[in-house]
Amino acid sequence: MRYEILGSLRVTDDLAVAPVSAPKMQVLLATLLIRANHVVSRDELSNEIWGSAPPRRATASLHVHVSQLRKILTRPGRPGTPIATTAPGYILRLNPGELDLHRFQCLLRDGRRAARSGHHERAVDLLGAALSLHRGTVLDGVAGGPVVGGCARWAEEAHIECAGLFVTSGIALGRYQEMAGVLCSLLARHPLHEAFYQQLMLCMSRSGRRAEALRIYRCARDAIRQELGLEPSRELRELQRMILLADDTPRDMRLVG
Template sequence: MMEDTAGQSVDIGNGKLRHLLALFLLNANTCTPKHWLVEHLWHSHAPRSASSNLKTYITRLRRFGVPIATQTDGYVITVAPSQLDADLFENYAIDGRKALNRGDLYEAATALDAATRLWRGDPLHGINLDKELSLWAERLRESFRLVTEDLFEARLSLGRHREIIGPLKTWVAKNPLRERPHAQLMTALYRDGRRADALEVYRDLRNSLVMQVGLEPTSALRELQQQILLEDSRINAESTVHMMMERARTVIYGANSSVPHESKNWNPLRRRLDTG
């Protein structure tokens, strides 16, 4: 799925055309050699008509408004940073992490939430992925996992533990061996007065780690379990000030600090490579 210059969704279909667009976007703003495109479109089993077929596919993409220019050795697609969701996602992620590192939790939550709102399903869905596209797709998936957990971290630090318990439960069910979201869920449950549930999360994760990969939880997670067992006040201390500031902010401004949808000033032309 992609959008035209009017911001309307355009379905270019599956198969070679979608695959070709993905290959161009992987190498956006650089010349992509013709032989490289042929090799990756047909996985080293190109028919005799491959070159003419490639020209036909490029003509069809141009009709959809894709800016592909012909050069001596190949083709180049021109894409501005604001036109590709993958780039926008990474930019928001960078801004969010910077804000998180300097302790600006409101700005961090805003940027990280904006990043996650760009996600439209599994990247490059429906494409017969070669090595390069597979690596790109996995990089995007891992970036999404990290950004989502950073967003949980920001909201947890803001004292929003109760509202993220449900989403965190869903997240750990999808990622049963990732310790960070389990620790976040344990903390959120404990801060919500659900100490037994927090300890159960630890037990379930430990059982999964031992049975599936033969490892014990890390020392950081074991320490968190001990803090919960001992009802250590430090677990609550981190979010107390931020939670009070959050409530004051809501009263003063009459709205919570949740993130708006993408800015209306963004260029609407996007090359979406997802289930759309």
């Protein structure tokens, strides 16, 4: 089985996609996946599914939902179910590589190490593979509680870090045009992330597109002023000044990914 939460919630095998469409079932599965290979208590699951207003027979209802989920995750010709009852709740046991979030974490860890060691070709390969696992907003449409919401927020920050490192290594390899396209897509999703504006300005400047680099600075300044009531960071203003004063930004300029 393969489980995917880096986008809408999906369960697949070699034959088909297992449907998990009921909202409470989605929250239950998402919570068990986030805490995979660890016991999740009935109280915590109840809080994720119903919040502060559980039904009178919450424990019985939870048992029904778990039973239904077990049926969905039990595949023909495969003994048993990945969900086990273990006091004080339930555990979903996964094998290595079955959850896309775990694969993303491994690729990001190795890619981060490669980037920091200056092995940029390897970093681009690893981080690009990690980014390809994201299909959109994490757990899109799953309205859970603190476990689901916390995971979604963490995964979004990890995606930003991964993208920044990917672009930094791409710039180090001189792939300015390719990285400019990546950054435009990232800024459409994160229009207030200044590091992406810095990287895009650098790509444009090093590609000989100095006027476009300065236009990007103006777009960044306007967005930050309008949304936050602030001025661009010192690093962004300094990069603008260097582009204005020189035909090329110094090659040893360092940007945070």
